Amino acid sequence: MADSVAVEDPKFTLQEVLDTFKSCLSENKEVFLEHYVAGWLGLVRFMNSLGSVFSFIAKDAVNKIQILINHLNGENGAHYVTVQSMVKYELDNQLVDLTKRGSFPESGCRTLLRLHRALRWLELFLERLRTSTEESKTSVMCSEAYNESLSQHHAWIIRKAAGTAFWALPGRATFFDVMNVGTPEQVVAMLGDALPLISEVYQVTEDLYVQNNILDLP
């Protein structure tokens, strides 16, 4: 994988991004970090194509993606092949701040946890999009999904900024166009295929974090 993150790509289609999440899971249900990160990069590209109001969100996501890429490409990269091996390696070697921020502000575990929480938002948002009608408002779907998930982990000021950005989301028709997947019916079908895969990646990660008691990393 390349060392730094390129966020411009004119030939974007959301299908490819969602396919990347498909390749995340190994046969024995481990999550490949390289594909997980690639999936997120695609999502960020998509978000960038929606306009600069979202750039503060994209920037934070890119920072986190970059931290994970650095781990993958670093001298201990072999331990970062899957999320499972990463968690084991970092916990076994005391490389994670467990209760308060300290020596390891860029641990893979705490960094991935932020993206993992955002993946739940994505799951809820895409499910709303999939079952929406022409009259549905993307801003409402987006903020409902956010309030049910990620917002619980955000300070007031971030919630406020996110809420403001949501109002700038394009309407459903434009949103579907930017996805570059085809007709609205094709978008809905694609979402129907992709959602179970995203849910599974989310659930496998969630179970791992529960088992290791690391869902609240600072």
Ligand SMILES: CCCCCCCCCCCCC/C=C/[C@@H](O)[C@H](COP(=O)(O)O)NC(=O)CCCCCCCCCCCCCCC
């Ligand atoms: C398309 C609409 C985009 C809406 C995105 C909804 C998520 C809103 C998140 C607001 C985050 C604000 C930025 C700051 C976050 C950080 O404070 C916070 C905590 O980090 P820290 O513990 O290191 O301090 N960071 C996070 O929670 C990680 C946020 C990562 C957000 C990634 C969002 C990517 C969204 C991709 C959109 C793709 C939509 C595709 C739909 C077909």
